Amino acid sequence: MNLQLINLKTFFKEKINFIIKNPFKSALYGFLSIIFLLTFIFILTYLGAFGKIPKEAELKNLKNPITSTLYSSQKTVLATYFLQNRSNIDSTELNNYLIDALVATEDVRFYEHKGIDYKSYARVIIKSLLLQQGKGGGSTITQQIAKNIFGRKKQYVLSTLINKMREVIIARRLESVYTKNELLVLYFNTVSFGENLYGIEKASQRFFNRTPKKLSLAECATLVGVLKAPSFYNPRTQPERSENRRNVVLNQMVKYGYITEKEAEKQKKPLKLRYVPPAKISSIANYYKEFVKSEFNAWAEKNPTKEGHIYDLELDGLKIYTTINPSVQTYAENAMKRNMDRLQNLMDLYWTSATTQGGKEAFIKKLINNHSEVKALRAANKSEAEIQQFVSNKKLRKYWEIGEGYQNKIQSLQDSIISAINRLHTGILVMNSRNGAILGYLGGIDYGFSQYDQIQNKKQVGSTFKPITYLAGLESGIDPCDFFDNQPITYKKYDNWKPRNANGSYGGSFSTYGALANSVNTASVAIQLRAGTNRVLEQARKMGIEAKIPKVPSIVLGTADISLYEMVKAYASISNGGNQVNPYIIDRIEDHNGVVLYKATPKYNGRVASYNSIKNLQKMMEFATTNGTGASIQNYQIPYNIIGKTGTTQNNGDGWFIGCSPEIVIGAWVGTLDKRVQFNSTRVGSGASTALPMVASIFKSMSSWRNPILTNFTYDFKYFPCPPFSEFSSEESNATFKNDSTYLKSLLLRDSILEVERLRKLDSIQQLDSLNINKIIE
Numbered sequence: 001m002n003l004q005l006i007n008l009k010t011f012f013k014e015k016i017n018f019i020i021k022n023p024f025k026s027a028l029y030g031f032l033s034i035i036f037l038l039t040f041i042f043i044l045t046y047l048g049a050f051g052k053i054p055k056e057a058e059l060k061n062l063k064n065p066i067t068s069t070l071y072s073s074q075k076t077v078l079a080t081y082f083l084q085n086r087s088n089i090d091s092t093e094l095n096n097y098l099i100d101a102l103v104a105t106e107d108v109r110f111y112e113h114k115g116i117d118y119k120s121y122a123r124v125i126i127k128s129l130l131l132q133q134g135k136g137g138g139s140t141i142t143q144q145i146a147k148n149i150f151g152r153k154k155q156y157v158l159s160t161l162i163n164k165m166r167e168v169i170i171a172r173r174l175e176s177v178y179t180k181n182e183l184l185v186l187y188f189n190t191v192s193f194g195e196n197l198y199g200i201e202k203a204s205q206r207f208f209n210r211t212p213k214k215l216s217l218a219e220c221a222t223l224v225g226v227l228k229a230p231s232f233y234n235p236r237t238q239p240e241r242s243e244n245r246r247n248v249v250l251n252q253m254v255k256y257g258y259i260t261e262k263e264a265e266k267q268k269k270p271l272k273l274r275y276v277p278p279a280k281i282s283s284i285a286n287y288y289k290e291f292v293k294s295e296f297n298a299w300a301e302k303n304p305t306k307e308g309h310i311y312d313l314e315l316d317g318l319k320i321y322t323t324i325n326p327s328v329q330t331y332a333e334n335a336m337k338r339n340m341d342r343l344q345n346l347m348d349l350y351w352t353s354a355t356t357q358g359g360k361e362a363f364i365k366k367l368i369n370n371h372s373e374v375k376a377l378r379a380a381n382k383s384e385a386e387i388q389q390f391v392s393n394k395k396l397r398k399y400w401e402i403g404e405g406y407q408n409k410i411q412s413l414q415d416s417i418i419s420a421i422n423r424l425h426t427g428i429l430v431m432n433s434r435n436g437a438i439l440g441y442l443g444g445i446d447y448g449f450s451q452y453d454q455i456q457n458k459k460q461v462g463s464t465f466k467p468i469t470y471l472a473g474l475e476s477g478i479d480p481c482d483f484f485d486n487q488p489i490t491y492k493k494y495d496n497w498k499p500r501n502a503n504g505s506y507g508g509s510f511s512t513y514g515a516l517a518n519s520v521n522t523a524s525v526a527i528q529l530r531a532g533t534n535r536v537l538e539q540a541r542k543m544g545i546e547a548k549i550p551k552v553p554s555i556v557l558g559t560a561d562i563s564l565y566e567m568v569k570a571y572a573s574i575s576n577g578g579n580q581v582n583p584y585i586i587d588r589i590e591d592h593n594g595v596v597l598y599k600a601t602p603k604y605n606g607r608v609a610s611y612n613s614i615k616n617l618q619k620m621m622e623f624a625t626t627n628g629t630g631a632s633i634q635n636y637q638i639p640y641n642i643i644g645k646t647g648t649t650q651n652n653g654d655g656w657f658i659g660c661s662p663e664i665v666i667g668a669w670v671g672t673l674d675k676r677v678q679f680n681s682t683r684v685g686s687g688a689s690t691a692l693p694m695v696a697s698i699f700k701s702m703s704s705w706r707n708p709i710l711t712n713f714t715y716d717f718k719y720f721p722c723p724p725f726s727e728f729s730s731e732e733s734n735a736t737f738k739n740d741s742t743y744l745k746s747l748l749l750r751d752s753i754l755e756v757e758r759l760r761k762l763d764s765i766q767q768l769d770s771l772n773i774n775k776i777i778e
Helices: 002-021 023-046 056-060 096-106 118-130 141-150 159-177 180-190 200-208 217-226 239-255 261-267 285-302 326-350 359-369 372-379 384-392 413-421 462-475 512-517 521-531 533-542 553-557 564-575 611-626 631-636 692-702 730-737 742-761 770-777
Strands: 068-071 077-081 192-194 319-322 395-401 405-411 424-432 438-442 458-460 483-485 509-511 561-563 586-590 596-599 643-648 654-660 664-672
Touching: 056 159, 077 285, 096 141, 096 180, 096 217, 096 239, 141 159, 141 180, 159 180, 180 200, 192 200, 192 217, 200 217, 217 239, 217 261, 239 261, 285 319, 285 438, 285 586, 326 424, 326 438, 326 664, 326 692, 359 372, 359 413, 372 384, 384 413, 395 413, 405 413, 424 564, 424 692, 462 512, 462 521, 462 533, 462 553, 462 564, 462 611, 462 643, 462 654, 483 512, 483 521, 483 730, 509 512, 509 730, 512 521, 512 611, 521 533, 521 553, 533 553, 561 564, 564 611, 564 654, 564 664, 611 631, 611 643, 631 692, 643 692, 654 692, 664 692
Parallel strands: 068 319
Antiparallel strands: 068 077, 319 586, 395 405, 424 438, 424 664, 458 561, 483 509, 586 596, 643 654, 654 664
């Protein structure tokens, strides 16, 4: 080690001595090395090693991009994709002041160069590198177009240098495709003005409520000034900075002869805005539209053309055929609107904040005190009475109505704050469990209001996780008629954890299927521990759940954060008889000439459990929808034996229900985004009350099809040969009911009596003689 260190010191000493003795030769070597390195990096950049470099053919589409179209499974148009981050004005709609201000400020030799201003680069090198004056810049308008449209990619090293090189290459190609006038139009159509505004048309409408053509000289200078740093020079939030920057632009226009000094001074007046706040547009389709886009982009990255072109939805005029069924999508949207209005009314009446110290009242008070207007009143030494009057004063305030957008509603400040934090959200996913095709995709209540996709967002799943644990238990040898005590137990091994039942009821014992149907936490934990947590985690992975699940026994109660997307995927393997499927929404992709670029080939990803375990679990989950926590689905009179499981997280924060037929899985989640807000009781806040009605409504609508896709689950037996609950201990129940035929006889007698009652209601009882009745009863 010491010898290596000595050799290293000797090496550096020799190099330093060489540099001292040969300064000019060393400088030459250093310069040549830098030139070689830069050339090497440039070549790699040109070849696309650090990101795609668009060809001239692609760049031509920027002027007139071809719209890509999204189709349903029935080939009806669902949506379109276009270059969304731009307005579409042409050269006749541009203001000459805008052009002059831009050229004078951003690129004075724009009309002279071919995309690269070498003089400007020389200035940057001398002032930034040699004189250390920090004078950046150097990018031409054409290079800025390249950055605006194609963005910058973060590299591991030399990120700025590589991105600059990419922009230089793209700029040269742009100059060969477009005239100078066309480049100016392209620039003004794509540049960012902050506030999520792209394009001069949107910016002039937002800040001055007029078209670009009608902007004054001062207004043109203001908007061009914003481009240097959109947030820093925002004319609404930073008027003084914006005025100063506007004056700089005017001075630049004077300097290069576009206006006179007198004209410039005349425009240097206090800034006057006619600001138009952005109007959010109600939309539901954007949830699946954005999901399709993300799936498409993932495919495009892996499947470039032979020339290296990566397909772009907003430029390439593609046809995307999806698996979305328009009827199913409509059912989901109607079910959401109908039920969320009902649920929101209940939430307004029965919300609480059980997780906040001091409860609901303390939570409201804290929110009010933190409100900016209330803080301003306190800073102005207003009395508590005056503040309270301000908080209670009712007036027209903006409130988002699903499907309508912002509407005026009479509310006090307190009402407005509460309506913001207790707003309910939802996600609904409908999937064909046989092949994974997504038939309906509703990621939220309204995309205009909330862009969070509640199908993809992870959240605690509650008792919807239990079927996964129970399937692992069945696979480990647990029988549906094994009994487990319903007693609160403290598990010292797990920090004295003491799981409790949601209804607070204890005593006796539950059979395995009874415990699942009634969502009994005490028995479920016992089943989890007997099956083994590792086995449960492996079972979840087999069913397609990729989310990180903590290795703790409480996961059976649904403490893990998993998306609705993954839960529906997992339930699909229960629905279809035990095969894992991959959900997919893109069925086929064609180019604008009709050439097929991609065709989905759905296939199973292997078995998740044995046939017997799956059939037993299906029967157990059917009991959950006939006699358990999901029994309210029977009120919808769906003519098929839908199976499923409800889920409700702690303090009624999230409500879940996932239902299945042999072909279809439908999952729904309902909850608030602010987890400090919940329903005050399971009566109104459980999954059975919130999520189940939407799932049931969709199944009901699908069952009315002339050629129904739905069928019934079939079983080799009608009942489990044991009751769901016993007053005895688990030991006594296991000994009693495994050898008891009385229970099954009682069920048969009950069903016989129910059949007689049914026939009586149909007025058919008169056609039966006493012999037939006796036969039925027997």
